[in-house]
Amino acid sequence: MIERTLAVAAVLAACGGSPPAAPARSAYDPEPTVIAGAFPADRGPDGNSVILRAPRGLIVVDTGRHTEHQDKLLAFARQAGAPIAAIVNTHWHLDHTGGNAELRAVHPGAEIIATRAVEGALVGFFPKGRAQGEALIASGKATPQQIADIKLGRSAIDDTRNLLPTRPIAQSGAADIAGRRLELHVAPFAATEADLWIYDAETKTVIAGDLVVAEVPFFDSGCPEGWRAALGEIAATPFVQLIPGHGEPMTRDAFARWRAAFDALLDCAASPAEVATCVAGWRTAAAAFIAAGGEARIDEYTTYYVTDILRSPAAHERFCHPLRAE
Numbered sequence: 278m279i280e281r282t283l284a285v286a287a288v289l290a291a292c293g294g295s296p297p298a299a300p301a302r303s304a305y306d307p308e309p310t311v312i313a314g315a316f317p318a319d320r321g322p323d324g325n326s327v328i329l330r331a332p333r334g335l336i337v338v339d340t341g342r343h344t345e346h347q348d349k350l351l352a353f354a355r356q357a358g359a360p361i362a363a364i365v366n367t368h369w370h371l372d373h374t375g376g377n378a379e380l381r382a383v384h385p386g387a388e389i390i391a392t393r394a395v396e397g398a399l400v401g402f403f404p405k406g407r408a409q410g411e412a413l414i415a416s417g418k419a420t421p422q423q424i425a426d427i428k429l430g431r432s433a434i435d436d437t438r439n440l441l442p443t444r445p446i447a448q449s450g451a452a453d454i455a456g457r458r459l460e461l462h463v464a465p466f467a468a469t470e471a472d473l474w475i476y477d478a479e480t481k482t483v484i485a486g487d488l489v490v491a492e493v494p495f496f497d498s499g500c501p502e503g504w505r506a507a508l509g510e511i512a513a514t515p516f517v518q519l520i521p522g523h524g525e526p527m528t529r530d531a532f533a534r535w536r537a538a539f540d541a542l543l544d545c546a547a548s549p550a551e552v553a554t555c556v557a558g559w560r561t562a563a564a565a566f567i568a569a570g571g572e573a574r575i576d577e578y579t580t581y582y583v584t585d586i587l588r589s590p591a592a593h594e595r596f597c598h599p600l601r602a603e
C-alpha cells in the first residue's frame with residue numbers, strides 16, 4: 278500500500294505534477310461536543326463538559342457535580358460505543374471534578390489529567406468548605422437541595438483517588454491524550470492555584486474551563502492578576518470558538534467583549550468606587566452573557582466577589598500563593 282502510494286507520487290512527480298494536497302484528515306470527527314452544565318436557582322452549578330473523540334476512545338473535559346450531568350456523559354459514551362480513555366480537569370472545583378468517580382466506576386481505565394493544585398485544596402479550601410457545610414446543616418437552615426449538594430461534595434473530597442491526577446501537568450506544552458494531540462496550557466494563580474486550559478489546533482477551539490464563566494467570573498478561589506494574564510494568553514491563540522466553563526460557546530468577538538467586562542470589573546474593584554457601582558458596571562458590560570431572570574443572583578455573586586475576594590487583602594494572600602492548611 279505504502280509502496281503503491283510512493284509509486285503514484287513518483288509518476289506524478291515525473292510528469293511534472295504533484296499529488297493533490299490532501300488535507301490532514303482525522304479518522305474521527307474532531308469537532309468537540311459540549312454537554313452543557315446546568316445552573317438551577319436552588320442548587321450549585323455543573324460546569325460544562327466537553328467531549329473530544331480520539332483514536333483510543335473519548336476525552337472528557339470536566340465531569341460536572343450532579344449525577345444527572347454524569348448520566349449524560351455516560352450515555353454519550355454508550356451511544357458512541359467508545360470507552361472514556363481520559364478525563365481532563367480544568368481545575369479542582371467540584372462542579373468540574375465531582376463526576377470523576379462516577380465516570381471511572383464505568384470506565385476504570387480513564388486517566389485523570391490535571392495540575393496538582395488539588396493537593397492544596399485538599400488541605401486548605403475543601404476542609405474549610407466542609408466545615409461551613411456541616412455548620413449550615415447543623416443550623417437547620419439548609420434546604421434539602423443544599424443538604425444534598427453538601428453531601429455530594431463531602432463524598433467527592435473524601436475520594437482523593439478520583440480527584441488527584443494520574444497524569445499531573447506542571448507545564449504548558451503539547452500532550453498526546455488517547456492518541457490525540459492537544460495543547461495544554463497551565464495558568465498559575467488564576468481561577469485556582471493552577472488552572473489548565475486547552476487549545477485544539479485542529480478545530481481552532483479553546484476549552485477555557487472557569488477562566489471564562491459567561492455570567493460572572495467565579496472568584497471563589499481566584500487571583501485577579503494571574504487570571505487577567507491567562508485571558509491575555511487565551512486571546513493570543515488563533516481560536517475561532519471558545520467553550521467557557523459555564524455558558525454558551527463564544528466567538529472571538531464575544532470573548533473580547535467578555536474580557537473587556539472582566540477587566541473593567543477588576544479595575545473598578547481596585548478603585549475607590551462603591552461596591553454597588555462595580556456590580557452595576559458588570560451587569561451592564563456583561564448583559565449579553567447573563568440569562569434573563571438571573572440578574573439578582575448575579576448581583577449577589579458579584580457583590581460577594583468584590584467585597585470578600587477582590588477587595589480583601591486576606592483573600593489575595595490566600596489565593597495568589599499556594600493554598601495551604603488553615
Ligand SMILES: [Zn+2]
Pocket residue numbers: 323324370372373487495522523
Ligand atoms: Zn465552574
